[in-house]
Amino acid sequence: MAEYEIEVKHLSKTFEQKGVHVEALSDINLTIEAGDIYGIIGMSGAGKSTLVRCLNYLEKPTDGQVFIEGKDLGTLSEKELRAQRSDIAMIFQHFNLLMQKSVIDNICFPLQIHGVKRKDAKARARELLKTVGLEDKEKAYPAQLSGGQKQRVAIARALASDPKILLCDEATSALDPQTTASILELLKSINEQFNITIVIITHQMSVIREICNRVAIIEHGELVENGLVEDIFSHPKSKAARELILRDLPEDGVKLEGAVAEQLERIQSDRKLRIVFSENSAFEPVIANMILKFGTPVNILRADTKNVGGVAKGEMILGLPDDRHLQIDMEEYLKEHGLEIEEVTGDVE
Ligand SMILES: Nc1ncnc2c1ncn2[C@@H]1O[C@H](COP(=O)(O)OP(=O)(O)OP(=O)(O)O)[C@@H](O)[C@H]1O
Numbered sequence: 001m002a003e004y005e006i007e008v009k010h011l012s013k014t015f016e017q018k019g020v021h022v023e024a025l026s027d028i029n030l031t032i033e034a035g036d037i038y039g040i041i042g043m044s045g046a047g048k049s050t051l052v053r054c055l056n057y058l059e060k061p062t063d064g065q066v067f068i069e070g071k072d073l074g075t076l077s078e079k080e081l082r083a084q085r086s087d088i089a090m091i092f093q094h095f096n097l098l099m100q101k102s103v104i105d106n107i108c109f110p111l112q113i114h115g116v117k118r119k120d121a122k123a124r125a126r127e128l129l130k131t132v133g134l135e136d137k138e139k140a141y142p143a144q145l146s147g148g149q150k151q152r153v154a155i156a157r158a159l160a161s162d163p164k165i166l167l168c169d170e171a172t173s174a175l176d177p178q179t180t181a182s183i184l185e186l187l188k189s190i191n192e193q194f195n196i197t198i199v200i201i202t203h204q205m206s207v208i209r210e211i212c213n214r215v216a217i218i219e220h221g222e223l224v225e226n227g228l229v230e231d232i233f234s235h236p237k238s239k240a241a242r243e244l245i246l247r248d249l250p251e252d253g254v255k256l257e258g259a260v261a262e263q264l265e266r267i268q269s270d271r272k273l274r275i276v277f278s279e280n281s282a283f284e285p286v287i288a289n290m291i292l293k294f295g296t297p298v299n300i301l302r303a304d305t306k307n308v309g310g311v312a313k314g315e316m317i318l319g320l321p322d323d324r325h326l327q328i329d330m331e332e333y334l335k336e337h338g339l340e341i342e343e344v345t346g347d348v349e
Contacts, residue, residue, distance in 0.1 A: 004068030005197045006032040006055060010107065011064035013050050024050040025221045027159060028064070031215070034164075037191055037198045039212035041205065046200045047221040052167050054328045055199065056088045057081055059182040068165070085112070089158035095150040097142040097157075103136040104129070107157045114161070120162075126154035131193075132186060146181035155186065159194070164188070168200045171206060184211045199331070205244045209233065215239050239343065271320040271327045271345040272301065275334065285338045287318070290330060296321050297331070317344055 013025040024046045031037045042048050046327050053059035055066060058071045065072045068084060076084060097106050107125035114120060129135045132152040142150055151171060158166055168187065172180040188211050191198050202210060208229055216226035217240050224238040236242045275287075291297055299319035320327045334341050 002067070004031045004067070005034040005036070006030075006038075006047050006068060006199070007065075007067040007070075008055070009067070010067045011051075011054060011061045011066065013047075013054060013059065014062045017140075023221055025061075025203050026052070027106050028223050030216050030223060030226055032197060032199065034197055035191070036214055037188065037200065037212045039200045039202060039208040039215040039216060040207055040218060041202055042218035042240070043203060048203075049169055052090075052169050052199065052201045055089070055165075055167060086161045087104070087163050088165045088167060089161060089163035090110060090167040090169065091151065091154045091171045093173045095142070095147075095154045097150055097153055100136065101141075102225050103134065103140050103142070103145070103153050106142070106153055108159055110157060111160050120206075123327055124160060125156070128159055130240040131157045131159065131190070146179070148183060151175065151179075151183050152186065153188070155183075158192065159196075160313065163196060165197045165199065167301045169199065170201055170203070173202070173204070180207070181210070181341075187211060200249055217244065242343070243328065248330065273318045273320065273331065273334070273341050274344045275316045275318065276342075277314050277316070285337055286334065287316075290333050290337075291334070293324060296323075296326060 002314060003195040008028055008030045011025060012023070013021040016026055022194075028051060040048050040051060046095050051058060054061050054070050055068075057066065062075075068088065071084065073081065073084065096290065098109065101109065103141050104122065107128055108118070108121040111121035111124060116124070126135070126138065129138055132155050134152050134156070135148060137145065137153075143152070145153065154171075155166075171187075187198055187200075188197055198225055200207060202208065212226065212229050215229050215232055215339065217224050217232070217238060219238070219240040225232060225236070233245065236245055245348075287298070298321065301317040301319050303316045304314060320330055331341065
C-alpha cells in the first residue's frame with residue numbers, strides 16, 4: 001500500500017506561447033491521502049487548473065513528479081497512462097455533457113467505449129442515476145435539465161469507471177448557492193460511501209469550508225500554505241489565505257457557527273496595518289485622501305518617529321473599519337499610492 005494516494009514532488013510547469021514564457025506552476029509539493037477531500041484554492045490565474053491537469057498527466061509537468069498510489073506517472077507508457085487514468089475521473093464547471101445524447105446514454109457512453117456491453121452499461125448507469133438522485137431523468141436530454149441536474153449526470157458518468165480519485169475543477173462555480181450546497185453534499189456522500197479521494201479546485205473558500213478536510217493555497221503558481229482546513233481557518237499564516245477567508249465571508253443574514261465563526265470575526269474586526277515611512281514619504285496626504293475617498297474614518301492606533309542613523313524613520317499603525325470589502329480596498333489603495341504596508345497581528349500596546 002502506498003503511503004499517499006497522490007504525491008506531487010517539486011512540480012513545475014511552464015508554457016511557451018509565441019515566444020512568451022509563462023511559469024504557471026513552480027516547485028509544488030503536496031500529498032493527498034486516500035479518503036481525503038482535498039481543496040486547492042487560489043485566485044483566477046493562480047495555476048489551479050494546470051495543477052489538476054498535471055495530476056492525471058493531461059498536462060505533462062516541465063519538472064518534478066506526480067505519484068498516484070506510489071506510481072510515478074512520468075515513467076508510464078502512453079498505454080499504461082491511459083489505464084491509470086481510468087482510476088482518475090474528472091468533472092468540470094460546464095459539465096461537458098454530450099448534448100445530442102440522453103442522460104442514460106451520456107453515462108453509458110464511456111462504459112461502452114471501454115467494451116462494456118450495452119445491457120450491462122445500462123444497468124450500471126441506472127444504479128448511478130439512483131446514487132445521484134436522478135432515476136426519473138434517464139430519458140431526458142441535457143438541455144432539459146437544470147445546472148445542478150447536469151452536474152449530477154456528470155458525476156454519475158465520472159463514477160461509471162469506478163475511479164479511486166475524483167478531480168473536480170470549479171464544479172460548483174456555475175451554480176447558485178443552494179444548488180452548490182446540494183452538489184457538495186452529494187460529493188461528500190460519494191466520498192464516504194465509495195471511499196473515493198476527492199480533489200476540489202475552487203476559488204471559493206466557502207466550498208473548502210463546507211467539505212474539505214485539507215487545503216492547499218496557490219498564488220502566482222506557488223503553494224503558499226497547506227494543511228488542515230480548521231488550522232488554516234483559525235490561524236491563516238499567508239496573506240493569500242487571509243484574503244480568501246475575508247472575501248468569502250457570508251452575505252448578511254447567513255449565520256456561521258462555532259470556531260470558524262469566531263475566527264472569521266476575529267480576522268474581520270482585527271485588521272490592523274503598519275505603515276513604515278521615511279522622512280520623505282508623503283504618507284499623510286495619502287491617508288487623508290483615502291479617508292475622503294472611502295468616506296470612512298480609520299483609527300490611528302500608534303504613530304512613532306525614531307531617528308535611525310540620522311534618518312527619521314517612522315511607523316504608523318492603522319485600525320481599519322470592520323467592513324471586509326472596505327479593508328481590502330483600503331489596503332489596495334495604500335499600496336497603489338506607494339506606501340509600504342504590512343499587516344499587524346496581535347494587540348497594539
Ligand atoms: N496552454 C497554455 N498556454 C499558455 N499559457 C497557459 C496555458 N494554460 C494556462 N496558461 C497560463 O498559466 C497560468 C495559470 O493558469 P490556470 O488556468 O492554471 O489558472 P487557474 O488558477 O486555474 O485560473 P482560472 O481560475 O482563471 O481558470 C495563467 O497565466 C495562464 O494564462
